[in-house]
Amino acid sequence: DGGGVVEENCLGLLAKDKSKPETIREFCSALKPIKLSPSSKEYDAAVPDLYRRSMLPIQRLLEDLNLKTDEIDEVVMVGGTTRMPKIRDMVQKELGIENLNTHIDPDLTV
Secondary structure (H helix, E strand, C coil), X not given: CCCCECCEEEEXXXXXXXXXXXXXXXXXXXXXXXXXXXEHHHHHHHCHHHHHHHHHHHHHHHHHCCXXXXXXXXXXXXXXXXXXXXXXHHHHHHHCCCCCECCCCHHHHC
């Protein structure tokens, strides 16, 4: 929907710092704490390859096991992408299911 905002503390190079690190040591020393606040729409625009790659295991599993989507009773989501609403939506659409099991803590499962 593009409405939410994600805020993350990260390390980055400041735009106002015009020096160009030439070694790994200089690069690491130049990193400063920054806060990124992309909107959901900006985030979605930045990671389409991640979304596309996230669907590959589903397609591979269906093909390898010769399964049809209507043969799947439940999908348990685990792993880091479980937290991404767009991934959840894509999995639901790919498998044609109404609900996903997301009650398991993905950090404890993987």
